[in-house]
Amino acid sequence: MTTRSTYHHGDLRQAVLAAALDVIAAEGPGALSLRDLARRAGVSHAAPAHHFKDRTGLLTAVAAEGYDLLAGALAGTPELRERGVRYVRFAMEHPAHFQVMFRPELLRADDPVLLAAKERASAELRAGVAGLEDVPDAREAGIAAWSLAHGFATLLLTRNVTEALGGRDPEEYFHSLAGLLFAERHPRKEPKDNPREESRDTPGRSRKGKGRDISP
Amino acid sequence: MTTRSTYHHGDLRQAVLAAALDVIAAEGPGALSLRDLARRAGVSHAAPAHHFKDRTGLLTAVAAEGYDLLAGALAGTPELRERGVRYVRFAMEHPAHFQVMFRPELLRADDPVLLAAKERASAELRAGVAGLEDVPDAREAGIAAWSLAHGFATLLLTRNVTEALGGRDPEEYFHSLAGLLFAERHPRKEPKDNPREESRDTPGRSRKGKGRDISP
DNA sequence: TCCCCGAACTTGTCAATGACAAGATGGGGA
DNA sequence: TCCCCATCTTGTCATTGACAAGTTCGGGGA
Known part of the structure; x- marks a missing residue:
């Protein structure tokens, strides 16, 4: 998902959520970084905030x-x-x-x-x-x-x-x-x-x- | 403790530890900031690291x-x-x-x-x-x-x-x-x-x- | 068909933080 | 007395969260 042709991701919310679960399961909630999740989903650093407002919102x-x-x-x-x-x-x-x-x-x-x-x-x-x-x-x-x-x-x-x-x-x-x-x-x-x-x-x-x- | 006459704190390790307990009890370990603890103890931002190496060391x-x-x-x-x-x-x-x-x-x-x-x-x-x-x-x-x-x-x-x-x-x-x-x-x-x-x-x-x- | 409106995403920026490096200080033992 | 070294400071860099403002695009209404 790092390369993406369309401007819109399509299902960013689910992608971020899934990636967050991976990170949390592996390293705990403290290791969670919105920017890292954005990179994993192949979007810009502020994209996740549009769906979850902030870190607290995601959690x-x-x-x-x-x-x-x-x-x-x-x-x-x-x-x-x-x-x-x-x-x-x-x-x-x-x-x-x-x-x-x-x-x-x-x-x-x-x-x-x-x-x-x-x-x-x-x-x-x-x-x-x-x-x-x-x-x-x-x-x-x-x-x-x-x-x-x-x-x-x-x-x-x-x-x-x-x-x-x-x-x-x-x-x-x-x-x-x-x-x-x-x-x-x-x-x-x-x-x-x-x-x-x-x-x-x-x-x-x-x-x-x-x-x-x-x-x- | 914000103002301090001596160069050496005297008991910085205990002071940081005590402040850390307050923060953790109130807002959880995630809210813990070494720099904040340093401010509370009235020392420079890198002082706590000398006693605990890093955040993980303190915890x-x-x-x-x-x-x-x-x-x-x-x-x-x-x-x-x-x-x-x-x-x-x-x-x-x-x-x-x-x-x-x-x-x-x-x-x-x-x-x-x-x-x-x-x-x-x-x-x-x-x-x-x-x-x-x-x-x-x-x-x-x-x-x-x-x-x-x-x-x-x-x-x-x-x-x-x-x-x-x-x-x-x-x-x-x-x-x-x-x-x-x-x-x-x-x-x-x-x-x-x-x-x-x-x-x-x-x-x-x-x-x-x-x-x-x-x-x- | 076209347009246009708002959701989805981007770019830019700022303050705060952790970590590290290098220097300053001074208490206490040789 | 003197000097060693634990203790603390200053300076710096990359990363992050949060916010502001701009850009793209898809689908519903005229």
């Missing part, structure tokens, strides 16, 4: 896209544990989005597009705990589940738990972790009537790599 | 200090749940350190001072699960505990769960969350030999929101 657009992707990833998943797995998967598949989404100081907090997308994702998160009955405080359980998934995803992306996984698939590993939180309180998803310790805790390493087998 | 120093503070905060805490509470407290009391510590792209990963401090903190984290006996996989339980605490701390600092707390003290709230993970598997902490549990738990709201205070 806000990335975050909004991220929230929409997350909402889509969580939608239609009845089971809380599987929702957590999808949350972790989302972070792994969209590391750039994930990073930017949780860095408020980089974003224009009152951007309407951002707020709308964030609300969609938020609704999906709330829906995850809506069906819990055998838990004393559903909201608190929701915060616990979110914290566990978010913490694991963050530690994963910052390479703080990679070696601790011992080669196990991160999603499968998290599925196991989530079992420590909620499994025993959801007997309905257990195949047998003895949901206690045994079947819940062991699956980890015995059938490694398989991951996520049960999904109601 | 690496902040992260190293953070890991040491964290190791100190966790040391001497036998109980895993209380360790989690202290982890969250550390994040709240040292938000600037906490942010920088978990942003590898901003740091010089091979810095020996950083590595040593990180190892000390890592040892404390591992020690937290060393005494677990009634848990099938201690390492996995450790990752779960770390994920829960780290996720909650992160969501707290990014203002993603502030309103969900409903005015409750974050530490007390996390203590409750941690109960969802491990409480029933740690019967030894039941007796009244741990007086701070009581006072810490109750201030929130009535016991109803606490969930899981059941004895095993």
Whole structure:
């Protein structure tokens, strides 16, 4: 795209967005330069500003896209544990989005597009705990589940738990972790009537790599 | 400190470090400018570089200090749940350190001072699960505990769960969350030999929101 | 068909910054 | 006392974000 015959790029907004994701995923949001993105897209140094206003605008657009992707990833998943797995998967598949989404100081907090997308994702998160009955405080359980998934995803992306996984698939590993939180309180998803310790805790390493087998 | 009679500052390293913490806590690491820190300390624009080499060096120093503070905060805490509470407290009391510590792209990963401090903190984290006996996989339980605490701390600092707390003290709230993970598997902490549990738990709201205070 | 209006992009500029080089200063040990 | 060298200063350059003003072009209306 460095050489371009037409005066108009045609799809500069998407091109800049895509390049931004590459840069962020590789070197973090701090390494992002509008002029560099312009060079990658083969346009003049001020062209990106026409679509995003400024650096904050670009990052806000990335975050909004991220929230929409997350909402889509969580939608239609009845089971809380599987929702957590999808949350972790989302972070792994969209590391750039994930990073930017949780860095408020980089974003224009009152951007309407951002707020709308964030609300969609938020609704999906709330829906995850809506069906819990055998838990004393559903909201608190929701915060616990979110914290566990978010913490694991963050530690994963910052390479703080990679070696601790011992080669196990991160999603499968998290599925196991989530079992420590909620499994025993959801007997309905257990195949047998003895949901206690045994079947819940062991699956980890015995059938490694398989991951996520049960999904109601 | 803007006016200074002596040629030598006296304690520029600490002054810059302190100013950096203020800026990071307020506006994030991205807003950090060596020249701005120099102005705040009342020295020339290149003075900070003599102590930290460059921006990455400064942030690496902040992260190293953070890991040491964290190791100190966790040391001497036998109980895993209380360790989690202290982890969250550390994040709240040292938000600037906490942010920088978990942003590898901003740091010089091979810095020996950083590595040593990180190892000390890592040892404390591992020690937290060393005494677990009634848990099938201690390492996995450790990752779960770390994920829960780290996720909650992160969501707290990014203002993603502030309103969900409903005015409750974050530490007390996390203590409750941690109960969802491990409480029933740690019967030894039941007796009244741990007086701070009581006072810490109750201030929130009535016991109803606490969930899981059941004895095993 | 033509034109013309606004979106898309360019060119030019300025202040701020990080990084580096080379010089000035002075405190404390030999 | 003297001088070494850590500490700090001055000077400079390339890069960047942000803004202003000009240029190109495509499609809708007359």
